[in-house]
Amino acid sequence: MNAIATIVQAEFQRSIRNRWALASVILLASLAFSLVVLGSTPIGDSRASLMSITTVSLSSLSLYLIPLVALTISFDAIVGEQEQGTLLLLLTYPISRWQIILGKFLGHLAVLLLAILLGYGSAGLYLVRLESSTISDWISYAQMMGSSLLLGAVFISLGCLISLLSKVRASAIGAAVGAWLFLLVLYDLILLGLILADKEQQLLPIVFDALVLINPADAYRLYNLAGSEAASMVSGVASLTDSVSANGLLGLMCIWIVLLLSSAMYLFSRKEL
Amino acid sequence: MIKLSKVSKSYGKKTVVNQVDLSVSAGESVAVIGHNGAGKTTLMKLILGLVRPSSGVLDIATEQGKDPHSDIGFLPETVFFQGEMTGRQVLEFYAKLKQAPRHQCTELMAWVGLNDSANARVKTYSKGMRQRLGLAQALLGKPKLLLLDEPTTGLDPFLRHHFYQILRNCQAKGTAILISSHALSEIEGKIDKVLIMKQGQVVIQGTLDQLREAAKLPTQIRVIVLPGKELIFKGFQQQSPHAINGEDHFGTFSFQCQQHQTVELMNVIMAQQANIKDVQIIPPRLDDLYAHFVGKESHP
Numbered sequence: 001m002n003a004i005a006t007i008v009q010a011e012f013q014r015s016i017r018n019r020w021a022l023a024s025v026i027l028l029a030s031l032a033f034s035l036v037v038l039g040s041t042p043i044g045d046s047r048a049s050l051m052s053i054t055t056v057s058l059s060s061l062s063l064y065l066i067p068l069v070a071l072t073i074s075f076d077a078i079v080g081e082q083e084q085g086t087l088l089l090l091l092t093y094p095i096s097r098w099q100i101i102l103g104k105f106l107g108h109l110a111v112l113l114l115a116i117l118l119g120y121g122s123a124g125l126y127l128v129r130l131e132s133s134t135i136s137d138w139i140s141y142a143q144m145m146g147s148s149l150l151l152g153a154v155f156i157s158l159g160c161l162i163s164l165l166s167k168v169r170a171s172a173i174g175a176a177v178g179a180w181l182f183l184l185v186l187y188d189l190i191l192l193g194l195i196l197a198d199k200e201q202q203l204l205p206i207v208f209d210a211l212v213l214i215n216p217a218d219a220y221r222l223y224n225l226a227g228s229e230a231a232s233m234v235s236g237v238a239s240l241t242d243s244v245s246a247n248g249l250l251g252l253m254c255i256w257i258v259l260l261l262s263s264a265m266y267l268f269s270r271k272e273l
Numbered sequence: 274m275i276k277l278s279k280v281s282k283s284y285g286k287k288t289v290v291n292q293v294d295l296s297v298s299a300g301e302s303v304a305v306i307g308h309n310g311a312g313k314t315t316l317m318k319l320i321l322g323l324v325r326p327s328s329g330v331l332d333i334a335t336e337q338g339k340d341p342h343s344d345i346g347f348l349p350e351t352v353f354f355q356g357e358m359t360g361r362q363v364l365e366f367y368a369k370l371k372q373a374p375r376h377q378c379t380e381l382m383a384w385v386g387l388n389d390s391a392n393a394r395v396k397t398y399s400k401g402m403r404q405r406l407g408l409a410q411a412l413l414g415k416p417k418l419l420l421l422d423e424p425t426t427g428l429d430p431f432l433r434h435h436f437y438q439i440l441r442n443c444q445a446k447g448t449a450i451l452i453s454s455h456a457l458s459e460i461e462g463k464i465d466k467v468l469i470m471k472q473g474q475v476v477i478q479g480t481l482d483q484l485r486e487a488a489k490l491p492t493q494i495r496v497i498v499l500p501g502k503e504l505i506f507k508g509f510q511q512q513s514p515h516a517i518n519g520e521d522h523f524g525t526f527s528f529q530c531q532q533h534q535t536v537e538l539m540n541v542i543m544a545q546q547a548n549i550k551d552v553q554i555i556p557p558r559l560d561d562l563y564a565h566f567v568g569k570e571s572h573p
Binding site: 002003006010014017018084085086088089090091092093094095272273 | 318321323324325340342343345347349351352353354355357358366367369370371372410
């Protein structure tokens with residue numbers, strides 16, 4: 001337990017030292033604040049509160065940004081130390097390899113937590129000063145923050161796995177960008193193409209539902225849309241969220257985290273240096 | 274402390290370590306020497322558990338239920354640290370992992386002479402300073418086994434001397450030491466046993482005296498005579514005509530003789546001690562033995 005805490009602490013301090021934590025906070029804060037400012041400029045007539053508008057728009061941008069931040073923190077986890085030459089020495093210390101992976105994961109998660117709390121949290125507090133908001137607005141804002149952290153956790157685990165499978169940092173960067181592009185852009189396009197191609201409706205709707213749910217990014221999107229008033233406007237999604245509860249969506253993301261992390265741990269334990 | 278029997282490691286068809294037998298007991302120091310690529314580093318990685326042996330048995334004596342790594346101190350051939358950390362932070366990080374007391378960091382920093390730069394970032398360190406920091410981390414937590422891969426590269430003569438003193442101290446406390454080195458003249462006389470490796474195989478291992486005996490290399494005897502005096506060794510020369518290769522060179526005579534002839538030759542010389550200023554007996558050095566066992570066949 002001590003060993004894991006040591007790694008967590010070291011990873012956290014490292015991201016403070018190399019200004020990465022600071023950059024993440026500034027990035028998320030500036031995104032959140034710019035959405036608040038955009039949302040507060042009166043365009044048309046909306047009955048929705050400013051906070052719920054911000055929650056929806058922030059979640060749809062977080063969908064792209066949080067995975068990017070998470071991958072950028074974590075792609076370096078193992079391959080970076082290998083390239084730097086510090087991994088060899090670390091492995092001769094009384095610490096198991098799974099502890100190293102878990103420690104790095106938790107350390108990176110702590111950085112992301114800090115960035116979300118400070119970045120999104122400060123924008124939320126600013127919103128409260130702009131207009132009076134209801135408790136339910138607050139809850140959905142907090143849920144957006146929490147699910148963003150969970151989404152980040154999925155991509156941190158993915159980054160750790162990529163880091164472990166890559167021989168050099170450059171290929172880890174490439175794989176991370178590729179994974180981001182696939183899961184967030186291409187995946188939905190492919191699904192869309194499938195639906196369009198399947199005019200005879202030979203594929204069961206449940207297959208499509210499963211294909212949507214299997215992507216953690218889509219699970220995040222559904223979770224945040226379902227929780228908002230805007231969800232009802234997006235047809236198709238509503239039917240999907242009927243079959244899976246909001247907690248089920250979070251559960252799916254947790255399953256991804258466990259799967260990715262445990263395969264990273266297994267592969268690391270098999271690795272020879 | 275450690276015992277390897279017939280340990281081999283192959284990568285594909287290439288056998289890097291081939292049927293190595295080795296044991297290092299508590300308080301013993303063994304030097305592994307060999308060309309680059311002879312398998313020294315792989316041997317260390319095998320002991321450290323970083324690579325798995327393809328065959329053979331590897332035993333490390335540890336208390337039950339304890340991670341063997343907590344008893345091992347390791348200094349890699351080239352040691353790297355996170356450049357953004359200060360020297361002290363690096364050492365404290367490793368100390369926490371090894372559950373070594375914090376005050377040991379201060380002691381070790383002082384010992385390797387890094388006290389003045391303890392709060393400087395490691396990336397500003399010179400190679401020698403990094404090496405010293407590497408040495409400090411290897412000694413954290415009073416290891417029972419020290420694995421040192423070319424430990425004195427980049428150390429100045431004073432620190433080298435200091436380093437071997439510390440090794441002696443550790444050894445006296447029962448630490449087993451396995452050291453790989455190219456600095457043969459440096460380790461001579463400072464280690465108990467030598468293991469010579471070539472292309473993954475052990476060519477020979479034993480104490481320096483055992484190696485000398487096996488190599489049958491001549492001992493050199495140099496006699497410096499007083500000005501204007503001569504050495505006469507008629508009887509001996511007839512017996513072994515090849516023994517004397519030395520010509521009178523500024524009043525110095527050199528002899529080469531086998532181990533068993535030394536006493537005989539010394540008797541001849543000592544009989545004329547009135548003419549002699551000084552006598553030096555030089556047994557074959559580790560360099561010579563190494564060249565004998567490895568170099569006589571082709572250098573790769």
